[in-house]
Amino acid sequence: MKSAAKATQAEDSAETSTQLIRDSIREAIVERRLSPGTKLSENDVGNLFNVSRTLARAALQALSYEGLVSVAKNRGAFVAYPSPDEARQIFAARRLVEPGILREAAARITADDISQLKQLLLEEGRLMSERGQTARRAEIKASGDFHLRLAEISGNAIMQRFMEELVARSSLVIALYGQSTVSSCGHSEHGDIIAAIEGDDLDRACRLMLHHIAHIEADLDLRERKSLGLKEAFEL
């Protein structure tokens, strides 16, 4: 038998319904259909997906490990409400890792990857010009996907997972503290970064990336929001 091995990162594919629930909720959070502070009761989640509390709870636990929901003992789970300090740490982390990821990605990038990235940009641009909630949500996602795709190209699954966490949490931060209505990050900057990679100017690409992240961060108003008791947040 040739199997036996690879019990290492076992992920046959879609593992269980728990994963499905987790992914659904995460997507809802990232696309801002769920606002920070929203209560996610185990019962409601379970009913919503037609599973028992057991699985709902497992999904919420998983999301709490990603920092997307916070569970308070005996009080339940809520869509995470990152503090200004947390927000700063998230972006500090991105400044710390993204240049490195970019370098690794550039070292392995293929012509095919580049055309795929450009495709992504096009799509992103198209969505920006469109109107409507759906387009806006898709745009938010596409904007993060650029960073995610770079991590994927880098070939390091661990950094990729970490970036997924950071991008998702960034979305929460922007939802909370973002000022400009122009939700996502500067679209043109993504294009500039690709251009720099194509031109084999890595240092420039990294500089642009740092500038890009700083740009997103500059749009935030990181002042303590009156934390609206988590109750008024959705019951009022």
Added chain:
Amino acid sequence: MKSAAKATQAEDSAETSTQLIRDSIREAIVERRLSPGTKLSENDVGNLFNVSRTLARAALQALSYEGLVSVAKNRGAFVAYPSPDEARQIFAARRLVEPGILREAAARITADDISQLKQLLLEEGRLMSERGQTARRAEIKASGDFHLRLAEISGNAIMQRFMEELVARSSLVIALYGQSTVSSCGHSEHGDIIAAIEGDDLDRACRLMLHHIAHIEADLDLRERKSLGLKEAFEL
């Protein structure tokens, strides 16, 4: 009222017994009392800690998010058995983030922090000279603690958690692929890094850190181990 807020990263303290179990198992893995591939059945874990399968399962799930155990659907949980490729990615990730962490840490480090770090080194050195399993285990832990402490000093909780994951997984990799009996990483190199920080020579400190990580990696023999069917690993 000054509370109300901070429902963000709710961690009143020791939350539940699940955390306790998770921490216990993680410690056992990091200190190599549990070998890669060892089966962790939900029943056994539950009995061992006098809780039901529910909590045992939750703890194992949590550990799987950290990459310390791998759960295979319908087959159970096992202490992770990182592939050579995974091992490379883990160290690539460390090379990517540790210099950055070091820089941030150096920017905020206090005299007190430095003396604490030196204290840690002393302890580490003492353990190295000692004989016995217990000392060896403590040494492994102390060696990782140096890197962890730096992350803590950096003041970024997110990077700190990420480093905890990386250090723990590194321990698994070393257990699997390490060659020299000198388990942990070069003790003297830690001291050199501190010296460079004290001397305000950040570039040198980063270079030393990269060299240090490369040094650990060089001691690995990253060839596919015959993955001993995960069964023979502990039943034989």
Added chain:
DNA sequence: AAGCAGATGATCGTATACAATTCATTCGGC
């Protein structure tokens, strides 16, 4: 009328029960 005490309802924490799957063994056939 304001404030506190107790009761009530909802929600979470944990254990247990049952169904489904896997793994090992044994039995029968070739």
Added chain:
DNA sequence: GCCGAATGAATTGTATACGATCATCTGCTT
């Protein structure tokens, strides 16, 4: 004697049940 199918034990997947905790609402006291 060897290979394949069937059976049975063990383990996981999921649901449900019960006790504990917290939030809210009532009603009494001052």
